[in-house]
Amino acid sequence: xxVECSYIYARKxxxxxxxMILSQRKIFCVLLFLxxxxxxxxxxxxxxxxxxxxxxxxxxxxPINMNGILKTWNPVTYIHGVMLNRMVTWGENYVMKxxxxxxxxxxxxxxxxTFNLRNDVWWSDGVKFxxxxxxxxxxxxxxxxSVGKPGLVxxxxxxxxxxxxxxxxxxxxxxxxxxxxxxxxYANGADQAILPKHSYRWGTxxxxxxxxxxxxxxVTGPFKVADYVSGQSMTFVRNPLxxxxxxxxxxxxxxxxxxxLDKMIYQFITSPTSAMSALESxxxxxxxxxxxxxPPSDIGRVSKLPGITLAGTPYFTTFRxxxxxxxxxxxxxxxxxxxxxxxxxxxxxxxxxxxxxxxxNVTEPVYGPVAPLMKDWYNRDITKYDFSPDKANALLDQAxxxxxxxxxxxxxxxxxYTTAVVMAEAMKSMLxxxxxxxxxxxxxxxxxxAKYETGPQGLAxxxxxxxxxxxxxxxxxxxxWTSNTKFSPGGQNNGFYNNTQVTQLELLAGQTDDLAKIxxxxxxVQEIIAREQPxxxxxxxxxxxxxxxxxxxxxxxxxxxxxxxxxNMVEAWWTKGTSTSGLTAQTTTQKAxxxxxxxxxxxxxxxxxxxxxxxxxxxxxxxxxRQNKKA
Amino acid sequence: xxxFRYSIGRVAQAIPLILLLxxxxxxxxxxxxxxxxxxxxSGAPNVPAEILQIMRHxxxxxxxxxxxxxxxxRNLATGNWGYSYVYDKPVMDIVYPRLLNTLMLTLLAFALQxxxxxxxxxxxxxxxxxxxxxxxxxxTITIWSLPTFWVGIIMILVFGMFLGLFPxxxxxxxxxxxxxxxxxxxxxWHAFLPVLTLALGGFGLYFRLxxxxxxxxxxxxxxxxxxxxxxxxRTVYFEHAFRNxxxxxxxxxxxxxxxxxxxxxxxxxxFSWPGVGYLLYVSIAGRDYxxxxxxxxxxxxxxxxxxxxxxxxxxxxxxxxxxx
Numbered sequence: 007x008x009v010e011c012s013y014i015y016a017r018k019x020x021x022x023x024x025x026m027i028l029s030q031r032k033i034f035c036v037l038l039f040l041x042x043x044x045x046x047x048x049x050x051x052x053x054x055x056x057x058x059x060x061x062x063x064x065x066x067x068x069p070i071n072m073n074g075i076l077k078t079w080n081p082v083t084y085i086h087g088v089m090l091n092r093m094v095t096w097g098e099n100y101v102m103k104x105x106x107x108x109x110x111x112x113x114x115x116x117x118x119x120t121f122n123l124r125n126d127v128w129w130s131d132g133v134k135f136x137x138x139x140x141x142x143x144x145x146x147x148x149x150x151x152s153v154g155k156p157g158l159v160x161x162x163x164x165x166x167x168x169x170x171x172x173x174x175x176x177x178x179x180x181x182x183x184x185x186x187x188x189x190x191x192y193a194n195g196a197d198q199a200i201l202p203k204h205s206y207r208w209g210t211x212x213x214x215x216x217x218x219x220x221x222x223x224x225v226t227g228p229f230k231v232a233d234y235v236s237g238q239s240m241t242f243v244r245n246p247l248x249x250x251x252x253x254x255x256x257x258x259x260x261x262x263x264x265x266x267l268d269k270m271i272y273q274f275i276t277s278p279t280s281a282m283s284a285l286e287s288x289x290x291x292x293x294x295x296x297x298x299x300x301p302p303s304d305i306g307r308v309s310k311l312p313g314i315t316l317a318g319t320p321y322f323t324t325f326r327x328x329x330x331x332x333x334x335x336x337x338x339x340x341x342x343x344x345x346x347x348x349x350x351x352x353x354x355x356x357x358x359x360x361x362x363x364x365x366x367n368v369t370e371p372v373y374g375p376v377a378p379l380m381k382d383w384y385n386r387d388i389t390k391y392d393f394s395p396d397k398a399n400a401l402l403d404q405a406x407x408x409x410x411x412x413x414x415x416x417x418x419x420x421x422x423y424t425t426a427v428v429m430a431e432a433m434k435s436m437l438x439x440x441x442x443x444x445x446x447x448x449x450x451x452x453x454x455x456a457k458y459e460t461g462p463q464g465l466a467x468x469x470x471x472x473x474x475x476x477x478x479x480x481x482x483x484x485x486x487w488t489s490n491t492k493f494s495p496g497g498q499n500n501g502f503y504n505n506t507q508v509t510q511l512e513l514l515a516g517q518t519d520d521l522a523k524i525x526x527x528x529x530x531v532q533e534i535i536a537r538e539q540p541x542x543x544x545x546x547x548x549x550x551x552x553x554x555x556x557x558x559x560x561x562x563x564x565x566x567x568x569x570x571x572x573x574n575m576v577e578a579w580w581t582k583g584t585s586t587s588g589l590t591a592q593t594t595t596q597k598a599x600x601x602x603x604x605x606x607x608x609x610x611x612x613x614x615x616x617x618x619x620x621x622x623x624x625x626x627x628x629x630x631x632r633q634n635k636k637a
Numbered sequence: 638x639x640x641f642r643y644s645i646g647r648v649a650q651a652i653p654l655i656l657l658l659x660x661x662x663x664x665x666x667x668x669x670x671x672x673x674x675x676x677x678x679s680g681a682p683n684v685p686a687e688i689l690q691i692m693r694h695x696x697x698x699x700x701x702x703x704x705x706x707x708x709x710x711r712n713l714a715t716g717n718w719g720y721s722y723v724y725d726k727p728v729m730d731i732v733y734p735r736l737l738n739t740l741m742l743t744l745l746a747f748a749l750q751x752x753x754x755x756x757x758x759x760x761x762x763x764x765x766x767x768x769x770x771x772x773x774x775x776x777t778i779t780i781w782s783l784p785t786f787w788v789g790i791i792m793i794l795v796f797g798m799f800l801g802l803f804p805x806x807x808x809x810x811x812x813x814x815x816x817x818x819x820x821x822x823x824x825x826w827h828a829f830l831p832v833l834t835l836a837l838g839g840f841g842l843y844f845r846l847x848x849x850x851x852x853x854x855x856x857x858x859x860x861x862x863x864x865x866x867x868x869x870x871r872t873v874y875f876e877h878a879f880r881n882x883x884x885x886x887x888x889x890x891x892x893x894x895x896x897x898x899x900x901x902x903x904x905x906x907x908f909s910w911p912g913v914g915y916l917l918y919v920s921i922a923g924r925d926y927x928x929x930x931x932x933x934x935x936x937x938x939x940x941x942x943x944x945x946x947x948x949x950x951x952x953x954x955x956x957x958x959x960x961x
Contacts, residue, residue, distance in 0.1 A: 060812065062811065064806075067919075071725060238809070279907075283798060284804075284805050287793075452670075453671045
C-alpha cells in the first residue's frame with residue numbers, strides 16, 4: 007500500500023514538474039515574442055533630417071478662433087506661429103527685422119511709414135500675397151477693438167500705389183519706434199498676423215465675423231488647419247506651397263524647403279500636470295509654452311528625464327518683488343520707504359541657488375529693470391546684488407530693525423500668484439535667515455491680474471508682491487511700470503513708485519530718434535532704479551518647451567523671435583520619418599500610436615492577462631492539490 | 638391626496654427654488670474678482686489700460702451689476718442663456734455637445750457603481766462575518782476614503798504611464814481616421830480610466846448602503862418565516878429580502894443623479910475629458926460668466942429634479958407613504 011502510494015505520489019510529482027517546465031518554457035517564449043512585438047518600430051532613427059510623421063502638441067487652451075482681430079488673446083498668438091506672418095518681427099537679440107515686409111522707411115515729418123513687401127509670397131491656396139491684403143487687414147483691425155488698435159492711433163489712411171508697397175499715414179507726429187511697433191509687436195500681438203483677404207469673400211460680399219475662414223483660412227506659414235474639434239484639438243497639415251513658392255522664416259532667414267513634418271496636432275490640455283503625464287507616457291510629443299506649460303516645480307525633474315528634451319527660450323519679461331509705496335501701506339509698513347531694507351531683501355535672496363535648484367537652471371539672474379537678453383539696451387554697470395546674508399543683516403541693523411529674541415526683525419504679508427508658490431517658498435526661507443518673516447498669500451492668477459495689477463488701488467494692502475512684467479524688447483516697455491504718469495489703473499505702476507527724475511528721462515527718450523541719446527537716458531534710468539530698489543529684480547522669465555527627443559529641430563524653429571509668437575516648426579523633424587527626398591510629397595507615414603493602441607500596448611496588455619491567467623491556474627492547481635491531500 | 642397632485646405640488650415647490658438658484662448664481666459668479674478681459678489679457682506684457690476699458694465696454698462688463706442682471710433675466714425669459722465671452726458663441730451651443738460627453742462618462746460610471754456596489758453589498762450581507770465579507774468591507778472603506786482626484790492621478794501613473802495601457806488625456810485620439818468600430822473602440826479605450834475612477838469614487842456608498850439595508854431586512858420576522866417555509870436561499874435573498882432592502886437605495890440613487898454633472902469636474906480636468914465639468918473648470922478660470930451661470934443652473938436644476946424624482950419614486954414604491 008505504502009509502496010503504491012509513494013509510486014503514485016512520485017508519478018504525480020514528475021508529471022507536475024514536467025508540466026511546469028513545459029508551461030514555463032511556453033510562457034517564456036510567448037513573453038519574449040510579445041516583448042519583441044512591443045518594442046518593434048517601423049523605421050529606425052537616422053542621423054539626417056527625415057520627412058514625415060505627426061507631432062502631437064499639448065497646448066493649454068483652445069484658441070477658439072484663429073482670426074486675431076476678432077480673438078485677440080494669447081492662445082491665438084502662440085498658434086499663429088505655425089500658420090501666419092506679420093509685417094515685421096524680432097530677430098536675433100530682439101532686433102526688428104522684416105517678415106512679410108522686406109524693408110521699411112519713415113517720412114521726414116515722421117507721420118508716415120512705407121513698407122516694401124516681399125513679392126515671393128503666396129497664400130496656401132495659390133493666391134499671391136499683395137499690398138491689398140495688408141490694407142484690408144489693417145482697415146479691419148481699425149474697425150474693430152482689438153488690442154493692437156491703440157498702437158495705430160492717428161492712422162488717417164493707407165496707400166497702396168502698387169502690389170508690393172503699402173504706406174500708412176498718420177495725422178500726428180510719432181517717433182520711429184511708435185511708427186514701426188504696431189506692425190510686429192504690440193500688446194499681445196495676435197491681431198498683427200496678416201489675414202488673407204480673399205478667404206473672407208462670401209459670394210460677392212465679405213463676411214468677417216462668422217466665416218469658416220476664421221479657422222480654415224489660407225496661410226503664408228508652413229502649416230494650415232485641416233481639422234478642428236472645439237475644445238479638443240486642431241490638426242494642421244503642410245502648406246503645400248510653403249518652400250515651393252513661398253519661403254519665409256523669420257528665425258532662419260529664407261527657407262527653401264517645406265516643413266519636414268506631415269502633420270501637427272494641437273491637443274488642448276488645460277492642466278499642466280495632465281499635459282506632462284501625457285508627454286511622459288508617450289501619448290503626446292511636446293508640451294508647448296503657454297501658461298505654465300511646465301510647472302516651475304517640475305522643471306528640474308523633467309530636465310533629467312531620459313528621452314525628453316527641455317529647453318528654455320529667453321523672454322523679455324522678468325520676475326520681481328514689487329514694493330508698495332501707496333501712502334496707506336507705507337504708514338502700516340514704514341520699512342518700505344527705507345532703501346537699506348529694500349536692498350537687504352535683494353542681498354538676502356540667492357538667485358543662482360533658486361535658478362539651479364527650483365527652476366532647472368534654465369534662466370539668468372536679473373538686477374535691473376531691463377532684461378539682460380536685450381543686449382543693445384541692458385546697462386551692464388548697474389548695481390548688482392549678489393547673494394550676501396551678511397550685507398543684508400548689516401543693512402537691516404543700520405536701518406534699526408534689530409532681531410528680537412526669536413531672531414525676527416519684522417513680519418510682512420507677501421502677495422503671490424498661486425503658480426509661483428514654489429519659488430516664493432524658496433525665497434521665504436532665505437528671507438527668514440536674515441530675520442524677515444514673510445507670510446505668503448497665494449492669489450489666483452486672474453484675480454491677481456484684475457485686482458492688484460490693473461485695479462485702481464494697485465497692490466492695495468499688500469506691502470510686497472511677486473510679479474512679472476515686460477522688460478523689453480525695447481526700453482520704452484519699462485515706462486508703464488516705472489513712470490509716475492503710469493500709476494495703476496491707467497498704467498501698470500501698481501506699486502506707485504514715484505521718481506520724477508526717472509519719469510523725466512523716459513519722457514526725453516520718447517521725444518528723440520537718436521539711438522545714442524535713448525540709450526544714454528535709459529542707462530541712467532536703469533542705474534537709478536537698480537540703486538533705489540523699488541523692485542527686487544530676480545530672474546528672467548524663460549518660456550519652457552519640452553518635447554520627446556525623437557523630434558529634433560524644435561528649438562531651431564523657435565529661437566529667438568517666435569518665443570513671443572510661438573513656434574513655426576518649419577525645422578522640426580521626426581527621427582523615425584521616412585525619407586529625405588520626398589519633402590514635397592505628402593508622405594503617409596503615421597505614428598502607430600496616433601491611431602489607437604500600438605503594438606507595445608497590445609503586448610503589455612497580453613502580458614498582464616497572461617500573468618493573471620497563469621496565477622489563476624496555479625491557484626486552482628494548488629487548491630486541487632490540497633483537496634487531494636485531504637482526500 | 639393622490640400621486641398626481643402630490644407631484645404637481647412638488648414641482649411647484651421646485652420652481653421658486655430654481656429661480657432663487659439663478660439669482661444666487663448670478664451674484665456669486667459676479668462677485669469673484671476679475672473678469673473675462675483680465676483672463677484673456679493676463680500674461681501679455683504691456684497691455685494698454687485703455688484696451689481693457691474698450692474690451693470691457695464691448696462685452697457690457699462696464700455696466701452696473703443690476704443692469705447686467707436685468708439683461709440676463711430678460712434674455713432668460715426669451716430662452717437665451719447668454720453668450721460666451723471666451724468662445725464667442727451662444728453658451729448653449731458650447732454646452733450641449735459637452736453635456737453629451739459628460740453624460741457618456743457619468744452614466745457609465747453611475748451604472749457601474751450601482752450595479753457593482755449593490756451586487757457586492759448583497760453578497761457581503763449574505764456572507765456576513767466570513768472572510769470575503771471582511772475583505773470587501775476593508776476594501777470598500779479604503780477606496781471610499783480616497784479622494785477621487787488622487788485615485789485619478791494614481792490611475793494615470795499606473796495604467797497610463799508605467800504600464801502604458803490606457804491614454805491619460807482626451808476623449809478620442811486626435812486626428813484619427815478609421816471605421817466607426819475603431820472609433821468606438823478608441824472612445825472606449827479613452828473612457829476606461831475616467832469611468833473606472835469615477836465609479837470607484839461612488840461605489841463604496843452603494844455597497845455600504847445595500848449591505849446595511851440587507852442586514853436590517855434579513856433580521857425581520859418575515860424572512861424567518863420564509864426560511865421556515867423552506868424557501869430556497871435565492872428566493873429568500875432576492876424575492877423577499879432584496880426587494881424590501883432596495884427602498885432606501887432608490888432614494889439615494891435618484892438624489893445622487895445631480896452629481897452626474899457636478900461630480901465629474903475633477904475627473905474631467907485630470908483626464909482632459911471635454912465635458913461640462915472640464916468646461917466649468919476652464920470657464921471659472923476665464924470668468925466666462927454666462928457659461929458658469931448656465932452650468933451652475935443646469936447642475937442645480939438636475940439636483941432639484943433628481944430629489945423630486947427620488948421623492949416620487951419612494952412614494953410610488955412604498956404604499957405606506959402618504960401624499961401630504
